[in-house]
Amino acid sequence: MGYINYKVPPDDGQARLDPQRTSIIVPVYNEEKTVVDVIEHLKKLPFNKEIIIIDDGSTDGTREILSNIKDLAVKIVFHETNKGKGSAIATGLKNAEGEIIAIQDADLEYDPNQLVELIKPIQDNKADVVYGSRFLKENPNIYKRYLLGNKFITWLINIFYEAHFTDSYTCYKIFRKEIIEKFNLESKRFEVEAEISIKVAKEKITFLEIPIDYNPRSLEQGKKISFKDAIKGVLTILKYKFK
Template identity: 40%
Template sequence: MKNTLSIIIPAYNEGKTIHLILDKLKAVTLIGDMQKQVIIVNDCSKDNTEEAIQHYISTNPDINIQYFKHEVNKGKGAALHTGIQKATGNYLIIQDADLEYDPEEYNLLLKPVLNGFADVVYGSRFMGGNPHRILFFWHTIGNKFLTFLSNMFTNLNLTDMETCYKLFNTQIIQSIPLKEKRFGFEPEVTAKISRVPNIRIYEVGISYYGRTYEEGKKIGWKDGFRAIYCILKYGLFKIK
C-alpha cells in the first residue's frame, strides 16, 4: 500500500489565491510514488473562499480534496487542529493558502523522513540558497528572536521555529494535545514535539515568497507577544 501525505490548508479570506495553490499541489509529484490527501479547513471566511474551493473540487475530480468549514472564526491554530484530526496519511504537512511557500519543495522535507532519519522536518526560510523575497527587517528580527527564545527552552537548534512548513509523522502529531487556536500554534507544537521521547527533528532550507500586508499577510505584532507568552507557557513551564 502506498504512503500518503496529508496536506493541511487553513484558509481565511483566500478566495483570490486558493485555486492557485491547489493548482500547484495538483502538479506536484511526490517522491516514493507517494499519494496526496488535501484537507482544506475554511475558518469562516468572509469572502468567496468557500465558493472558490467548491468550484475547484467540482472541476478537478482527479485530486483528493476534503473540505471542512468552521461556522465561526476560531483562528489558524484551530483550523490546523481540525485538519490534523481529519488526516489519514502516513505523514502530514502544513500549507498556507497563500503563495508564500512552494509545494514543489515538499520533497525536500520528505527526503529525511523517507530515508529513515527523521520523524519531524521543519522547512527553514533562513538557511540554504533558495530564493527569498526581501521584505520586513523587524519582522525578520522578530522571527529570529522568537526562534532563539524557543530554542532556549526546548534545547533545539532550529533556525526558523515560526515557519509554516512543518512535516510530521501523523501518528506522532495526532498523539499530542494542542490547545492554541491562533498563531500560538507554532511555539506550542515546537515545545511539545521537542518533549516526545526519542523524537528525531530535522531542518531543511526552503524558498520564501513573502506577501506584504496589502497583498494579504495577516500576522502582526500582537501575535508576536502571544508567541512569547506561548514559548514561556509551553517551553519554560512545560504546560501540557
C-alpha cells in the first residue's frame, strides 16, 4: 500500500461532470429523521453520480419513506431483515454501475459535501483508494470511548499489516470499483470496516487520507456502533492475520 496525505486544490466553484461515474452507496437502518436530507444533499453534488440506498430491514418508518420516493436518480433496494452494514455494502456493490465507489452513512455525521474533495484524487488518477480521516484535523466533539476504540483498532491494523492508517473505521471510504470488487468482502456487520482496511493494506495500491469534519451522534441520538462491534473488529483483524 503506497501512502500519502493529499491536499485537494481549491474548488473553483464550477460544477464538474466527470466521465467517471461515482456510485454512492448509502446503507440505511432506522434513519427516518435523516434519510431524506441525506438523499437531497447527495443529489446536489456537482459530479457524475448515481445514488444507491440500501434499506437494511428498517422498522421505524424509514422503509415507508423510501417506498414513496419516485426519483429516477435514486436506486432503492430493500433488505427484508436487518443483515448488517457489510451486507448492505455488498448489495450496493451488486447494483453499482459507476467506475468509482463511495460509501456514505445515512445519519449525517459525515457532511456529504465533503465527497467532492474525496473523489477528486481518484478522478485525477492520483489514488486508487481514498479515506476521509476524522483524526487529521481537530474534531473536538468525538466521544472519548469511540475515539479510544477506533485508535486501538487502527493501531492493531497498522501493527499487524504494516499500514499507516489514522482512521480505519471512517465511513468515508472511496475506491476504484475494480479494487473493492477484488476484495470479495465477507463481513456482514460493522466489522466490515476492519476487513476493508486490512485488504487495502495488503494491496499494492496508492492510498490517500484527506482530513474531514465529523459531527458524531450519541447513543441516545441513535448511534448504533457498540462495544460488541469493537470486539468483532478485533477478532476480524486476528482472523485475517492468521487465515
